[in-house]
Amino acid sequence: MSKSIFIWSSAALIILALAAFGGWVFSLPSASATAEAPLVPQEEMDAMLASLKPVKRERPLVAVIGINDATETTDYLVPTGILRRADVADVVMVATEEGPILLFPALKVEADTTIAEFDAAHPDGADYVIVPAMSRDDDPAVLAWLMTQAEKGAKIIGVCAGAKVVGAAGLLDSRRATTHWYYLREMLRRSPTIEYVADRRMVSDGSVVTTTGITASIPMMLTLIEAIAGRARAEGIARELGLEQWDARHASAAFKLTRPFATTVLANRMAFWNREELGIRVEAGMDEVSLALVADAWSRTYRSSAITFASSASAIVTANGIRVIPDRAVSNWPEDHRVSTFRDQPPLNALDRTLEAIAARYGERTTNVVAMQLEYP
Structure with a gap:
């Protein structure tokens, strides 16, 4: 031809x-709506910071969980990179199984440990568990581990469509939450008791925090750094990342x-x-x-x-x-x-x-x- x-x-x-x-x-x-991101009341941000304060360890332990065959690239690597750069916590990349983690849509990495090894080394659980988007929201090993970590007092942070995984574990039932705009309807259909909160890049309810799309992991990690080590440390890391300011504002109608x-x-x-x-x-x-x-x-x-x-x-x-x-x-x-x-x-x-x-x-x-x-x- x-x-x-x-x-x-x-x-x-x-x-x-x-x-x-x-x-x-x-x-x-024919086009996204032109929308302004409304201001977030300071008392709401103060409450989020208070909910994220570490309570188990002086130097917190953060687990970033992924499945080996398909975990979202930015959701898995950016929280790890930012928190390790800040040096305010011990950050462990966890996989469900032995072997490399194939990220989507790009990159392949080696995890630090497996779920089983993490549990053996830290029987009292993590202080924080970060949950990226995954190709499967119902991986039984992930769901069981999240429920166990929550029972041990870990704060669960669902990044992007990782909120769907958190929802599938039952940890968002009757809670306020958000997720990536493309997956919002799916999350609410699967977990109908969730109260969706618009115009927020991150939403905190009790011991669970969720965020909007992929790049929301950046302000989310800065907020976590602020909760752990104070505003000055978070501002310093933000400058290193090329970000002058951040908060929870989000123009949801634009996406x-x-x-x-x-x-x-x-x-x-x-x-x-x-x-x-x-x-x-x-x-x-x-x-x-x-x-x-x-x-x-x-x-x-x-x-x-x-x-x-x-x-x-x-x-x-x-x-x-x-x-x-x-x-x-x-x-x-x-x-x-x-x-x-x-x-x-x-x-x-x-x-x-x-x-x-x-x-x-x-x-x-x-x-x-x-x-x-x-x-x-």
Whole structure:
């Protein structure tokens, strides 16, 4: 088949797909609502900070739980990286089983320990358990472990769609909560007694906290640092991350499924002949927060996937002790298919630069799709 025939045939497939789903697609709003994030009363933030104060240990123990075959990249790595950078707690990356953790949509890492090993070493449980989004909300090992940790007094923090996992464990029944905008209806359908709270990036109810989409893990971790070590320490870490201020404000109405979002995703997915593998060199001592944000963003374009490479297949240890397993053991990658983690920039600046690079490569509509998935204000 000639290239021109191939392209026209693929274009026809897109047209047919649009026709098949046209009624649904064109029923969607043409744009997200323009919305202002309302102020959060100071007493509400004070109550959240009070609920997050450590009560079990002077130096808290934080467990970040993941399943081995599919745990969300940013949800798993960013809380770990930020809390270890702050050095206000002992942070342990936990897996359900032995072996590496395959993250989605990008990266592969080695966990520090398994659930069984963690329980043997810490029979009294963690102070905090951070729950990322997972490909399965009903993993029996995770649900049983979360319930046990809650019974032992751990504060449970459901990051992004990790709130669905917390809900599946029964820990959000009759509580106030939030989650990633795309999964909100699903969470409420499965856990109908949850009281959804709009216009908040994080919601606290008793010993459980939940957040909105992927990048909400950043203000959530800063809030946890403030609760553990004070405002000054949290502000210092925020500056290192490239963030001047943070709070729980969120313009929930601005995040919803729209016609441009759906049609861009469909067109990008159908254009399989333009799919690219973009290489990210992983190096010892690199910033794991930047790596996670950059790899996550490039892998959400529906046009590209981020592939890590290094000269050896051995795990590469990041600045704060995360062991990243390279996808490819190669010494180099074609220059026009390499992307940067902007090592000279703070992590959030690196994300901004990455979104600019995505716009230059694939256009503004694809960049908007990525930002919506990341729920990046």
